[in-house]
Amino acid sequence: MFNSFFILMKKHIKILYYLFLIIFFFFSTPLKSQQIIPLSAEKQQKVDEFKEYAEINKNNGDYLHAAFYYNKIAFVYWGNDSPRQAINYFLQSVVENKKINNFKEIKAIYSNIGVIYTEIEDIENAYNYFKESLNIRRQIGDKTDIASGLFDVAYILTILNKPEESNEKLDEALKISEKENNPRLTLSIYGLLAQNHSKLGNTQISQNYMNKYQSYKKHSETEQIKEKFEEKEIKNLAEIKRTQAEKRADKFEFELNELQFLRAQDSLNITIKSTQDSLDFVEIISREKQTKIDLLNKDKAIKELTIKEQKAKARNQTIIIFSGLLGFVLMILVLYVMYKSNKAKKAANLKLAQQNKEIEDKNDELLTASEKIKIQNLNITQSINYAKGIQQAMLPPIEELKSIIPESFILFKPRDVVSGDFYWFKEVDSKSNIYKVMNLFKSSSKKDNKKEDGTNHLDKKLLITAVDCTGHGVPGAFMSMIGYNLLDEIIDKGINRPDLILEEMHRGVQFSLKQETTENKDGMDMALCSYSKIDNTLEYSGAKNPLVYINNNEVFQIKGDKFAIGGAQSENIEFSSHKIEIKGPTWFYIFSDGFVDQFGGPDGRKFMIKKFRQLLLEIHQQPMEEQKEILDITFEGWKGSNFNQIDDILVMGFKLDKYIEEIKK
Secondary structure, rough: OOHHHHHHHHHHHHHHHHHHHHHHHHHHOOOOOOOOOOHHHHHHHHHHHHHHHHHHHHHHOOOHHHHHHHHHHHHHHHOOOOOHHHHHHHHHHHHHHOOOHHHHHHHHHHHHHHHHHHHOOOOHHHHHHHHHHHHHHHHHHHHHHHHHHHHHHHHHHHHHOOOOHHHHHHHHHHHHHHHHHHHHHHHHHHHHHHHHHHOOOOHHHHHHHHHHHHHHHHHHHHHEEEEEEEHHHHHHHHHHHHHHHHHHHHHHHHHHHHHHHHHHHHHHHHHHHHHHOOOOHHHHHHHHHHHHHHHHHHHHHHHHHHHHHHHHHHHHHHHHHHHHHHHHHEEEHHHHHHHHHHHHHHHHHHHHHHHHHHHHHHHHHHHHHHHHHHHHHHHHHHHHHHHHHHHHOOOHHHHHHHHHHEEEEEEEEEEOOOOOOOEEEEEEEOOHHHHHHHHOOOOOHHHHHHHHHHHOOOOOEEEEEEEEEOOOOOHHHHHHHHHHHHHHHHHHHOOOOHHHHHHHHHHHHHHHHOOOOOOOHHHHHHHEEEEOOOEEEEEEEEEEEOEEEEEEOEEEEEOOEOOEOOOOOOOOOOOOOOOEEEEOOEOOOOOOOOOOOEEOOOOOOOHHHHHHHHHHHHHOOHHHHHHHHHHHHHHHHHHHHOOOEEEEEEEEEEEOHHHHHHHHH
């Protein structure tokens, strides 16, 4: 018990020590950069302890203290120039504070996150968090707090070069600040208004606000100096008055004492004169009385000494008796404690033996369950691997695409064993067969039928698409099989225009998943191209996913329509069609969003479409297989070892030229 007490005390002392260090480093170390800097051993120990405390409090339902320790961890990382980690733990603190509706603390945390994003120059995120903080301030209703939040948002809008929106916030903040009589905030608002109107070209308005700023600043400084001087003057005057009053009181007391002394002195002189004659007689009588008193005192002292000796003997005997009784009682207590301790020890040993038996039984049960789980996992893994084989068999081999377009590649990297992304391509007749589309039979002569059949095969058109289904893994793979089969069915109907194919796909997904009667909203995004050999043109339609192509060292992008395939949208939607005439070497790329949405790099950000287009422009003149390898290496390097692949990856690239037209001639 005593060991536990001292361990607990030592732990609390350590916590106070670490809290002191956190406060010291927070106020003494500025945030310098957004680089990830490893924690020192001492700081890492603090973070580990704070995590432990946060988890304990969270498990005990004490969300206030859990949030408090997550805040402490965030400040450690912020002080260590690790802004990303600081933001993560601030957000964990927000989660715990939301459980207890601690909006005042959430408001402050959002402002902290806004400051961090401002320091690392991520202005969009800074704006979002300052805006969230302002919304909470409005809910709380503190006017001064609302004005400060409005100024924070206005400042970020100024950085984002949105002076008009910034001025709207500043006008609202100025009304509150002037009403609440907050001189510092009013001064800051005048300065920012002057800056914004200068950017907008409102020179006169900007100068008016700058004059107000200078005048208000000078007035504010004068008022502060005047208040300090008057306060000092009043203080000195009060001290002088108090000193004068104290001196007058001392003087009055001295004069009163002097009068009393003189009066007493006169009375004493009279008394001395009246008693001087009888002094000798009194002295003789006093000597005789003193002799008698001395004799009585000696007798009294002897008697008192005798009584003290008797009391001392009685006291010693009493002490001896009580000491014996106390020793006997202590011995009984020690024996009782030993008996109880031994009994408790036996009971604890018995309970421990029972617990050990229960633990052994549980271990046996866990081992049995673990074996069952291993078998189940093995069966599931084998099933998924079998599904992978089916999916791979379903997808057309890349060699078929190369036989049609020699300069082409497909980069296909599923996140799991099976994929929600899939690719599809097929050669079809260049013209749609109206009879197949309308499900009709042409009634004409055999001669006309033969002529028509011959015409349908004179010219071919290549359809190629990259499809991103909802989800990944097994659910995504099921969606990919639905999409693949729908494409084959639509082509079999004789439809070969990209926009019409997408519209049929949309209706087919809604019908297959019964989305009109269920709450299912799954679907797919896709980019579909149709390449005509005779016309030497490429026609594109997209459901959200874009087409990127490069010509004459310039990169172009055609965005897909905002509609997805399937989902809760209207059944009768129309997709747009874009036609590109190929006049020279042109490189085309269609892809899912897995590559551009991957987190990575030094800051843990998404790769983004702009960087992806720039990469394609830099490598487009390389051989297609080298382009595929560069894209794969770039993706793995961006993801690194700190991030996992978050989605399936599919990129298809192919090069078209006028050589088809020359062959035709």
